[in-house]
Amino acid sequence: MAAAVLLLCSALLCAALGCAGAALIPPAADVKVEVLHKPFLCHRRTKWGDMMLVHYEGYLERDGSMFHSTHKHNNGQPMWFTLGIREALKGWDRGLKDMCVGEKRKLTIPPALAYGKEGKGKIPPESTLIFNIDLLEIRNGPRSHESFQEMDLNDDWKLSKQEVKIYLKKEFEKHGAVVNDTQHDALVEDIFDKEDEDSDGFISAREFTYKHDEL
Secondary structure (H helix, E strand, O other), X not given: OOOOOOOOOOOOOOHHHOOOOOEEOOOEOOEEEEEEEOOOOOOOEOOOOOEEEEEEXXXXXXXXXXXXXXXXXXXXXXXXXXXXXOOOOXXXXXXXXXXXXXXXXXXXXXXXXXXXXXXXXXEOOOOOEEEEEEEEEEEOOOOOHHHHHXXXXXXXXXXXXXXXXXXXXXXXXXXXXXXOHHHHHHHHHHHHHHHOOOOOOOEEOOOOOOOOOOO
């Protein structure tokens, strides 16, 4: 779940980034972020609204038990998600910004930014979670200006749900990803819930501006 790839940062030398060993970077809020591996070159860093393709393993901090792994529990397939819209955990939104393709991070996420007092499935309430996350690919998300122009099929400066859905399907199919109508519908509804400020069933160019200052 993008069309034009923008080079957002210049090449960085591994030595300048402290690539030897696990380098600590300043945590975002209460999320502890450790960089376990940094690529020699970084042509683009993740930002809110980007779509990220990741492999990950999740563990309970209390006993080190694994509760999920894309390698083992997802038919070995990595997972796409959009950064910054709480599509995954809020701790992911805070801990995966400014990440490079090929980078591996370890996130330690407190309960308030994970599943909180309720827990979920194998995850007990009030659990601190640990994730090892590998970033495989970055694409423009559905909120970039380039994507708006591609989605606005009739050039009326507003997006219908159908236009957004067509765009998402096209991007998945272009890259050989499995198209799941349920996931597309859910993502479209999520986008409209957050962006359609006047609830008129369309997202205008003004409404499309991606802002999540609370994250």
